[in-house]
Structure formats: C-alpha cells, structure tokens
Amino acid sequence: xxxxxxxxxxxxxxxxxxxxxxxxxxxxxxxxxxxxxxxxxxxxxxxxxxxxxxxxxxxxxxxxxxxxxxxxxxxxxxxxxxxxxxxxxxxxxxxxxxxxxxxxxxxxxxxxxxxxxxxxxxxxxxxxxxxxxxxxxxxxxxxxxxxxxxxxxxxxxxxxxxxxxxxxxxxxxxxxxxxxxxxxxxxxxxxxxxxxxxxxxxxxxxxxxxxxxxxxxxxxxxxxxxxxxxxxxxxxxxxxxxxxxxxxxxxxxxxxxxxxxxxxxxxxxxxxxxxxxxxxxxxxxxxxxxxxxxxxxxxxxxxxxxxxxxxxxxxxxxxxxxxxxxxxxxx
Amino acid sequence: xxxxxxxxxxxxxxxxxxxxxxxxxxxxxxxxxxxxxxxxxxxxxxxxxxxxxxxxxxxxxxxxxxxxxxxxxxxxxxxxxxxxxxxxxxxxxxxxxxxxxxxxxxxxxxxxxxxxxxxxxxxxxxxxxxxxxxxxxxxxxxxxxxxxxxxxxxxxxxxxxxxxxxxxxxxxxxxxxxxxxxxxxxxxxxxxxxxxxxxxxxxxxxxxxxxxxxxxxxxxxxxxxxxxxxxxxxxxxxxxxxxxxxxxxxxxxxxxxxxxxxxxxxxxxxxxxxxxxxxxxxxxxxxxxxxxxxxxxxxxxxxxxxxxxxxxxxxxxxxxxxxxxxxxxxx
Numbered sequence: 001x002x003x004x005x006x007x008x009x010x011x012x013x014x015x016x017x018x019x020x021x022x023x024x025x026x027x028x029x030x031x032x033x034x035x036x037x038x039x040x041x042x043x044x045x046x047x048x049x050x051x052x053x054x055x056x057x058x059x060x061x062x063x064x065x066x067x068x069x070x071x072x073x074x075x076x077x078x079x080x081x082x083x084x085x086x087x088x089x090x091x092x093x094x095x096x097x098x099x100x101x102x103x104x105x106x107x108x109x110x111x112x113x114x115x116x117x118x119x120x121x122x123x124x125x126x127x128x129x130x131x132x133x134x135x136x137x138x139x140x141x142x143x144x145x146x147x148x149x150x151x152x153x154x155x156x157x158x159x160x161x162x163x164x165x166x167x168x169x170x171x172x173x174x175x176x177x178x179x180x181x182x183x184x185x186x187x188x189x190x191x192x193x194x195x196x197x198x199x200x201x202x203x204x205x206x207x208x209x210x211x212x213x214x215x216x217x218x219x220x221x222x223x224x225x226x227x228x229x230x231x232x233x234x235x236x237x238x239x240x241x242x243x244x245x246x247x248x249x250x251x252x253x254x255x256x257x258x259x260x261x262x263x264x265x266x267x268x269x270x271x272x273x274x275x276x277x278x279x280x281x282x283x284x285x286x287x288x289x290x291x292x293x294x295x296x297x298x299x300x301x302x303x304x305x306x307x308x309x310x311x312x313x314x315x316x317x318x319x320x321x322x323x324x325x326x327x328x329x330x331x
Numbered sequence: 332x333x334x335x336x337x338x339x340x341x342x343x344x345x346x347x348x349x350x351x352x353x354x355x356x357x358x359x360x361x362x363x364x365x366x367x368x369x370x371x372x373x374x375x376x377x378x379x380x381x382x383x384x385x386x387x388x389x390x391x392x393x394x395x396x397x398x399x400x401x402x403x404x405x406x407x408x409x410x411x412x413x414x415x416x417x418x419x420x421x422x423x424x425x426x427x428x429x430x431x432x433x434x435x436x437x438x439x440x441x442x443x444x445x446x447x448x449x450x451x452x453x454x455x456x457x458x459x460x461x462x463x464x465x466x467x468x469x470x471x472x473x474x475x476x477x478x479x480x481x482x483x484x485x486x487x488x489x490x491x492x493x494x495x496x497x498x499x500x501x502x503x504x505x506x507x508x509x510x511x512x513x514x515x516x517x518x519x520x521x522x523x524x525x526x527x528x529x530x531x532x533x534x535x536x537x538x539x540x541x542x543x544x545x546x547x548x549x550x551x552x553x554x555x556x557x558x559x560x561x562x563x564x565x566x567x568x569x570x571x572x573x574x575x576x577x578x579x580x581x582x583x584x585x586x587x588x589x590x591x592x593x594x595x596x597x598x599x600x601x602x603x604x605x606x607x608x609x610x611x612x613x614x615x616x617x618x619x620x621x622x623x624x625x626x627x628x629x630x631x632x633x634x635x636x637x638x639x640x641x642x643x644x645x646x647x648x649x650x651x652x653x654x655x656x657x658x659x660x661x662x
C-alpha cells in the first residue's frame with residue numbers, strides 16, 4: 001500500500017509509492033560507465049603540479065612540503081568575493097548584488113581517487129578544510145549562510161573528474177533554511193526538545209532505518225526519505241553550527257562519511273551522489289532547536305513534473321528496506 | 332556581474348550567474364538522440380488498438396467512433412483511488428494513507444507525435460480533458476489539491492514515448508502551495524493586488540521577458556527564472572482555479588501552449604521538458620490573490636549539491652536574453 005509520510009524537519013509529505021517499488025539492488029549506479037582515470041591528468045587544473053592554474057588559494061592541509069587538500073576560489077564564481085550587498089528595486093521586483101564566496105575544495109592531489117575509496121585519514125583532511133573555511137568565512141559580515149556540498153558524477157551535476165567539493169557563502173538566508181528553523185522552533189515550542197535529537201532517539205530505539213553507527217555519529221535513512229537511499233548523518237551531540245565540531249568528532253566523522261559512501265559505492269555500484277552539510281545561519285549562536293547534519297542523496301532516480309508541480313517527492317523505495325540493504329554491505 | 336533576483340511568487344532568491352553563462356543556442360536538446368518512432372507501436376498500451384491494455388477509462392474526447400484523447404487510471408498509481416484518509420502515529424512520526432487519484436492523459440491515438448508538432452485543435456482536446464478531470468475530481472471530498480503535469484523525454488522523467496501527461500489528485504495541500512498562498516496573501520495585504528496580475532502588468536510594460544502573447548494568455552520568462560528558458564504562461568484574466576477557464580480561453584491556450592512548446596522544439600532542438608498547471612487548492616473558492624498559471628521547465632541543466640543544500644537555484648542564463656532568443660523563433 002502506498003503511504004504518505006511526513007518529513008518531520010520540513011513538515012513536507014513524501015509519497016512512499018510501493019506499487020512501483022524496485023528491489024534495492026535494482027537501483028544501480030554507473031561504475032561500468034565511468035572512465036578509467038589516470039593517476040595524474042596533465043590537463044587537470046586540480047592535479048598536483050598544476051597549482052598555478054587555479055585561482056587564489058585560501059587554505060591547504062599539508063604534510064611536509066606536499067599538500068593533501070587545497071581550497072581555491074572557483075574559476076567561475078556564482079558569487080563575487082568583492083563588493084557590498086546592494087539592493088536594486090525595479091517596479092515590484094527586487095535584486096541584490098551577488099557577493100559572497102564560492103570556493104572549491106580540492107580533496108586530493110591525485111586525479112583518480114574518490115571519497116569512498118580514500119583512507120579515513122584522507123577524508124578527515126577534507127573535513128578539516130571544511131571546518132576551517134566555515135569558521136573563517138562566517139566572520140565576513142556580508143555572509144548569512146554557508147553551504148558546503150559535493151557533486152559526484154555527471155548525474156549529480158559535475159563534469160570534473162578530479163575529487164572536489166564546493167563551498168558557497170551567501171549574503172542571504174535561503175528560504176529552505178528559514179522554513180526549517182520555523183519548523184524546528186515550532187517543535188521546540190511544543191515539546192521543549194530539538195527535533196533532531198528526538199529523531200535520533202527514535203531511530204536508535206527502532207533500529208530499522210539505521211545504516212551505520214560510530215561513537216559520535218549515526219547514519220540512517222529518514223522515515224520520510226525523499227528518494228531511494230537518501231541518507232542523513234547526524235552528530236549524536238547537539239550542536240547548531242557545523243564548525244562547533246570537535247577534533248575527535250571530526251576524526252570520527254571521517255571514518256563515518258567514508259563508510260557510508262563506501263556502502264553506496266559497493267552496494268549500489270558507485271552511483272552519482274550529492275552530499276551537503278546542513279548547518280544553521282552564520283549569524284545564529286548556539287540554539288537548543290537547531291542541529292547540524294549531513295544529507296547524502298544518491299542520484300538513482302529523476303525528479304519529474306510531479307515534483308515540480310507539487311514540491312513533493314515520490315520515493316519508490318521503502319526506507320526500511322533501503323536501510324537493511326545498506327546495513328548488510330560490509331566495507 | 333552575477334546577481335540575486337527574488338522570485339516574487341515564492342520570495343526565494345535565485346542566483347543569476349552570468350560568469351558562467353552560455354549563449355542561448357548552447358542549451359541544446361536531444362532531437363538527434365531521439366528514436367524514430369513508428370506511427371503505431373503494437374507493444375504500446377497507449378496506442379490506438381490497444382485500449383484493452385489500459386486500466387479504467389474515466390474520460391475521452393471523441394470524433395464519431397474514434398477517440399482523440401483518453402484518460403485512464405495509472406497502472407502503477409502513486410495514490411490509491413479507494414479508501415479513506417487515515418492517519419497513523421509512530422512516536423514523533425506521522426503517516427497517512429495515500430488515497431487520491433493518479434490518472435494518465437493519453438494525448439493522441441498515434442505514437443509518434445509530440446505537443447510541439449500537434450495541431451492547435453489537438454492540443455485543445457488535451458486541455459479539454461484536463462479541465463473535465465480537474466472539475467470532476469475536485470468534487471471528491473478526500474482531494475485537497477490537483478497537480479496536472481507532463482514529462483517529455485527521459486531527462487524529464489519519462490521513459491514512455493507515447494505522448495501523455497498525468498494528473499495526481501492529492502489528499503493534502505503540499506507545502507509548496509501553502510507557501511505560495513502565504514506569500515500571495517502577504518502581497519495582497521500590502522498592495523491590495525494579486526501578485527500575478529501585477530507581474531503580468533510589469534512584464535507587458537517592460538516587454539523584455541515576453542516570449543509570446545495571445546488574446547487571453549501571456550508567455551514570459553520570469554524575472555527570477557529558476558533555470559534557462561524556465562517559462563510562465565499566465566491567463567490575462569484573474570482566476571484562481573484552472574477549471575474556471577472558459578471555452579474561448581481554452582481554445583486560445585491550445586494555440587499558445589503549442590506555440591511555446593514549438594519555440595522550444597525548434598529553438599532548442601527538442602529539449603526534454605516538464606510543464607505543470609499551478610492552481611489553487613481544490614477547496615478554495617475564487618480569491619483575489621491566487622491566479623493559476625502554467626510553468627514550463629526545459630531540462631537543459633541539472634540541479635546539484637548547491638540546490639539540494641540551499642533550496643535555491645543557480646541560473647546560468649540571463650532571463651532577458653533567453654526571452655529575446657525564443658521571441659525570435661518563428662513557429
């Protein structure tokens with residue numbers, strides 16, 4: 001029987017359409033289609049040896065005189081690093097200068113690696129760069145929200161093979177985040193609790209949607225997952241802002257993130273995916289109701305007219321089945 | 332210079348990223364990749380002659396004893412036509428029985444046609460089916476919102492070649508629609524006007540984003556278009572619900588919709604696209620602040636981690652340039 005489930009974070013309903021469900025192993029990725037990549041690509045601006053081809057470097061993780069992770073300005077930035085926030089009014093319309101920051105995190109000197117196959121220590125280096133840039137950029141008083149995300153594969157919106165992720169520091173708080181805050185406050189009003197802490201509690205009790213657990217993090221398929229194998233990685237400790245993560249939590253997250261992505265890689269044949277860190281607005285101090293987390297979305301289905309027309313999602317997989325499938329993948 | 336523009340209907344900001352802009356003709360569709368289709372496909376359940384292969388028929392447009400458009404139940408419905416709306420509570424989570432209606436509008440007896448190349452009269456037949464089903468299904472007291480949409484091409488979420496669209500009658504009002512209503516009321520509170528009527532007025536005055544005009548409709552690229560060639564087709568007359576459309580408006584819309592899709596077909600080489608009719612909740616009577624319209628989204632770019640992480644869109648085309656390009660395509 002199909003059912004509607006409510007995403008408790010957004011209050012949006014998701015159609016869990018079991019009538020058209022596939023078996024978990026039918027959601028296959030692209031490994032066979034991926035090109036075999038060279039160790040180093042002389043044409044790739046992100047490869048070791050081509051550092052002069054990238055824009056201004058803002059941060060690096062090094063070992064001796066070798067870099068392990070570099071953060072550089074995006075060559076085609078969606079937002080410009082210089083300038084002030086200026087509004088323009090044109091009749092009933094409003095526009096604003098797109099100032100902020102758009103950086104690329106080059107995750108590895110090598111061209112042919114992917115997070116799922118990196119060592120946990122290498123993933124920790126990437127996360128270290130995320131934390132440093134997040135903490136640094138939130139001090140810019142033009143910045144209201146910072147989005148860190150990764151696009152893996154063409155279906156997830158990238159054509160660059162070299163392992164990289166991106167950071168966008170924005171001069172506004174997106175509506176999506178405002179709506180989440182509003183819903184989190186509403187939940188807090190009603191219960192006195194953080195909606196994420198309560199979600200974690202219920203997931204840990206029920207266990208049916210858990211994919212992986214570590215000392216400081218829990219990965220699970222949300223009750224109202226938007227799409228097959230949509231995943232949330234939640235810190236157990238209540239923190240509103242990503243940069244509040246401690247060193248030991250960061251180490252642990254490196255192991256966790258790699259494990260989750262390796263489960264996708266091996267269990268679903270290297271699917272295209274996106275992940276994103278959902279954190280609070282940069283001007284917000286610690287709150288009792290907001291709790292940062294990571295969302296991972298394997299791009300194994302497509303959105304269509306229904307999603308455009310309703311803003312809702314149809315998920316053709318049962319979250320409990322997807323979770324059991326990934327739980328069983330050993331990495 | 333990149334800029335942020337606010338979508339006046341949703342109040343969401345869109346990044347118009349001119350630094351990475353392409354020329355309009357670089358957003359090319361798939362015509363060369365599309366298979367050459369037979370006049371009739373004996374394997375296709377939607378083709379004339381295979382009527383017994385489809386589920387229950389709820390409506391048809393006929394001429395003599397030949398059907399021109401048929402509406403049938405979806406074989407794998409996302410919502411079930413039978414049953415009541417029942418809630419289930421599982422700890423902090425909520426679910427609901429997915430009752431409603433999921434129908435397929437078979438737009439033509441032939442397998443090898445597409446809206447852009449149909450006659451205006453044939454498009455009117457399809458719209459006639461939309462209006463009849465909309466008017467009929469809104470009388471079901473379990474239905475809160477009706478979404479009519481079309482997926483054209485694999486990139487837009489369909490694998491069936493036979494020209495068809497879909498209707499989903501839902502037992503809830505999606506959040507997307509609730510947010511639009513809230514914003515429309517806010518605009519009405521402030522100005523005493525319908526935000527869509529005011530948008531139309533400004534577009535008709537400025538002319539720079541108009542793509543096509545007819546007696547009763549105006550097609551234009553929104554000021555804060557979400558993606559390249561994202562289009563709105565607005566009725567000039569203020570109406571909240573799609574089924575308030577008159578016969579003469581329906582005739583005119585057939586000509587308009589076909590013209591807009593033909594401009595995409597010829598100007599962008601038959602891109603994949605979705606369209607959807609954005610109407611008011613079915614329980615809503617006529618209001619001064621809601622105004623139905625059609626949104627058309629050519630799938631010429633992909634959403635990626637930024638859109639997932641922020642809920643915002645990056646548009647790599649300037650709306651005024653996209654509009655000028657489509658305006659010049661003769662059909």
